[in-house]
Every structure is written in C-alpha cells, then in structure tokens.
Amino acid sequence: MRPNSSKPTPKKSKKNVFIVVISVSATIVLLFAFAFVLIMKTMKINGEEKLCNKERDDTPKPDATRAFTHAEIVKITNDFEKAIGKGGYGPVFYGCLENGHEVAVKLLSQESQQEYREFLAEVKLLMRIHHKYLVSLIGFCDEGPEKILLYEYMSKGNLKEILSDKNRNSVSLNWEQRLRVALSVAQGLEYLHCGCEPPIIHRDVKTVNILLNEKLKAKVADFGLSRLGPTEDDTHIWTIAAGTPGYVDSEYNITNKLTDKSDVYSFGIVLLELISGQPAIILDEEKLHIVHWVTPKIKTGDIVSVVDPRLQGEYEINSM
Structure with missing residues (x-):
C-alpha cells in the first residue's frame, strides 16, 4: 500500500520547520537591525554614541553592601x-x-x-x-x-507599566527619553556580557525588569539571580532559563541552550515595545506576537502605524 503522499515524512517535516525558523529569524534580525540603526542614528545626547561602556558605576552608593x-x-x-x-x-x-x-x-x-x-x-x-x-x-x-x-529603590516603577498605561495623566516617555532608556539597557547588558568575568547572562530581559527612577533614568534589574554555575566551557554563568513568553528566542526553543544572544533577542523585543508602545504579546481578538504584528507594516514601509501614537509625530522619521 502506498503511503499517503499528502502527509509529510518526518525528514521533510523537520526540514520545513527548520526553513520556517530560519525565515522567521532572518525577519527578526532585520527588524532589530532597523531598531538599532534607528536608535544609534538619532542618539546624539551628551556624546553617548559609544555602545561599549565598561566603566563601573561612579555614582554614590546609599550604603556599602x-x-x-x-x-x-x-x-x-x-x-x-x-x-x-x-x-x-x-x-x-x-x-x-x-x-x-x-x-x-x-x-x-x-x-x-x-x-x-x-x-x-x-x-x-x-x-x-x-x-x-x-x-x-x-x-x-x-x-x-x-x-x-x-x-x-526606583520610584517610577517598571517600563512595562509606563508603556502600557494609556491614561493621559500618567507618565509618558517622549522620543528622547525612550532613546535614553534603550541606550541605558544596552550598556547595562553589554557590561554583564563583556565587562564581567566570567560573563553573566541576564536570561529574563523584559520591560518589567527595566526600572526607572524619579528622573526617568532606566536601570536593568533582576540580573544574576537563580545562578546554577558555569557552563560546560566555563565561559558564562549559567542561569535558569525561566524566560517570559514573548521574549524567549526561537533558537533557545530548538537548542535548549542559553547564550548572550538570548539576551540580545529579548532586548530587541524591548526595542520594538519602546518604539510602538505595544506589549510583547498583543491581546486583541487573539494573542499576537509583536514581531508578527510589526513585520507586515515594516515590509510595506508603514512606519507611522508602528510608532506609538502618544509620541504625536515627535520622532526622527528620516533615520528609519
């Protein structure tokens, strides 16, 4: 009896899944490249254009630990x-x-x-x-x-609360403040990945773990917790990959291995949230990932519908 030709074989199925993953990953990379270029081209605040910043915190501490x-x-x-x-x-x-x-x-x-x-x-x-x-x-x-x-203590709470609060009387970040938040998070992660020995993987980069103080300066929180020990090659500190739906990269779902690239992917999702004001998982008639929401808009060049309307057009459209 001939097998049903309409049903994919296991090998074909795996191949199709691999192709889909590669296609989606390529799209995500392009989206994040767009977001990164957008930030770096418009970021000319106090000469903070250099991303790699291994300087330790020179601000006064409330008390010695x-x-x-x-x-x-x-x-x-x-x-x-x-x-x-x-x-x-x-x-x-x-x-x-x-x-x-x-x-x-x-x-x-x-x-x-x-x-x-x-x-x-x-x-x-x-x-x-x-x-x-x-x-x-x-x-x-x-x-x-x-x-x-x-x-x-970070008095203004977390970035998720600020971005999701549509109340006119609430704190609303302007374009320059969003750029500052993005650069701050990038430098914090860069320090964990490149400035620590051994390097540290955050493993749960998301808007909830980005806190703001009274002056709306952002800092990354909840890094280093639940550390289990070094990886096999002893080059990174390995952490529980609890993650959060919407922020976990597709490569981890396939390999079950956590790397600094996992943090970079999650940071990319945060960038999209900063630009659009949308959450990582958009709850409409059905759950929609922010990447799937933004992809067709980017493909058609519809930047206006991507950017958070609360910015009221006050952003650098030419750098996009």
Whole structure:
C-alpha cells in the first residue's frame, strides 16, 4: 500500500520547520537591525554614541553592601507594611534606611530559595557588580530560613507599566527619553556580557525588569539571580532559563541552550515595545506576537502605524 503522499515524512517535516525558523529569524534580525540603526542614528545626547561602556558605576552608593539582621529588615520595612511588587522570586516591599535612603526589599519565596552556600555565592557575585545602568544591591539578610535582598529603590516603577498605561495623566516617555532608556539597557547588558568575568547572562530581559527612577533614568534589574554555575566551557554563568513568553528566542526553543544572544533577542523585543508602545504579546481578538504584528507594516514601509501614537509625530522619521 502506498503511503499517503499528502502527509509529510518526518525528514521533510523537520526540514520545513527548520526553513520556517530560519525565515522567521532572518525577519527578526532585520527588524532589530532597523531598531538599532534607528536608535544609534538619532542618539546624539551628551556624546553617548559609544555602545561599549565598561566603566563601573561612579555614582554614590546609599550604603556599602552589607548583611542585615531580620530585626533590621522589619524596621526598615515598617513590618513589611507597603508591598510594591511581586516578581518570580517573591514579594517586594518598600523600605527606608536610617540615613533616609529608600530601598526595595525582595523576599525570596521558599520555592526559589537556593541552598545556603549558593545564596552566599550569589550575594558575593552581586556585590562586585556595579554599573550605572544596573540596579545596585544594597544588602542582604540570610538570618534563619529567610533569604532577603535589598536593592536601590526606583520610584517610577517598571517600563512595562509606563508603556502600557494609556491614561493621559500618567507618565509618558517622549522620543528622547525612550532613546535614553534603550541606550541605558544596552550598556547595562553589554557590561554583564563583556565587562564581567566570567560573563553573566541576564536570561529574563523584559520591560518589567527595566526600572526607572524619579528622573526617568532606566536601570536593568533582576540580573544574576537563580545562578546554577558555569557552563560546560566555563565561559558564562549559567542561569535558569525561566524566560517570559514573548521574549524567549526561537533558537533557545530548538537548542535548549542559553547564550548572550538570548539576551540580545529579548532586548530587541524591548526595542520594538519602546518604539510602538505595544506589549510583547498583543491581546486583541487573539494573542499576537509583536514581531508578527510589526513585520507586515515594516515590509510595506508603514512606519507611522508602528510608532506609538502618544509620541504625536515627535520622532526622527528620516533615520528609519
């Protein structure tokens, strides 16, 4: 009996999948190249055109990174009075040190807590990482069963909240501010990838993990957490590839290997969000990935419908 010729063989099926992946990847690369050129051509703010910046953070720190007791944490947070967020690792509370500096106090949930030695190794790693575009670790608490990290407080919250809030009275980033955010994130990631030894892969670059302060300056948060150890070639710090839907690159889905390119892909999605104001996954009649949403518009040269309408035409169209 002849096999049904309309059904693809396993080899053909795999080949077709590979072709689709390559095609999609090529489209994404072009989109990100477009976004990168757009940013670098219009970024002439204070001479910050150079992307590679390995300078460590020279801004004053609220306090030297140190260990806090649980009693101190209770006092700093006023008995965990004000919750300001909840991430994949656990709840985050507002706190204030005795010197008046504000902090974000992150409690690691029981499910995400590492072994004691691994936790200390993680803290030591974060203590030596200082860059002006990475959220600073202020201190930690490993007293008893609880594992707690204290970070500098970023008063304006995360980029996702700002981009998704369509309220006219809310904070709305202009074009120059969006360019600054993009460059800040790029330099923060470049430091993790090239300025640290061994290099660090963030593994969860997304708008939620990009925080802004009162002056709308952006910093990357949640880097280095859940570190498992070095990769096989001992060149990168390997992290749990939890990722977030919409930000995970297709290559990882195929190879199941995490690289610095995974961060670059996720950063590309963030660029598209900054330009368009759309989320990574657009919820319309059905879920639509931002890459699939923007691709036909770019192909037809319809740049106007890509750019966030809240910019009201105030952007550099010629650089696109």
